[in-house]
Amino acid sequence: MAGALIPMTTDPRSQATAGLQGARCSGCSVTVYPAEDACPRCGGPADPVALQGTGTLWTWTVQRYAPKSPPYEPPPGGFVPFALGYVELAEDVRVAAVLDLDDLDDIRIGMPLSVTAGPGVPRARPTTPAEERS
Numbered sequence: 001m002a003g004a005l006i007p008m009t010t011d012p013r014s015q016a017t018a019g020l021q022g023a024r025c026s027g028c029s030v031t032v033y034p035a036e037d038a039c040p041r042c043g044g045p046a047d048p049v050a051l052q053g054t055g056t057l058w059t060w061t062v063q064r065y066a067p068k069s070p071p072y073e074p075p076p077g078g079f080v081p082f083a084l085g086y087v088e089l090a091e092d093v094r095v096a097a098v099l100d101l102d103d104l105d106d107i108r109i110g111m112p113l114s115v116t117a118g119p120g121v122p123r124a125r126p127t128t129p130a131e132e133r134s
């Protein structure tokens, strides 16, 4: 999985962009992310669907060493360990995302997270109380 890592950006503008584009099977209603043309379960046609992007942390790990380069490009300041996890969305699909938390010790399985699509790997950050109420 580490080989699939794509250079990350810390540009805050990129985190405010569109939601996650997944796909839902018209036959068995399986939802997948990233979007695919065919359902991985039954092979039926899958239609694009915008995922809500909120869910809970399913599992996670910390990337403590720089991934192989290329394709990984370390940030200008050098590599910094980061957390990578799977977020289980309300749509019942798990999305791999970089966890944007200041303190990795705050990460807990089951914690509410909001996932946003970026130029590379999706990013997840803790859901704020205001977002939970909406």
Ligand SMILES: [Zn+2]
Binding pocket: 025, 026, 027, 028, 029, 030, 039, 040, 041, 042, 043, 044
């Ligand atoms: Zn299907």
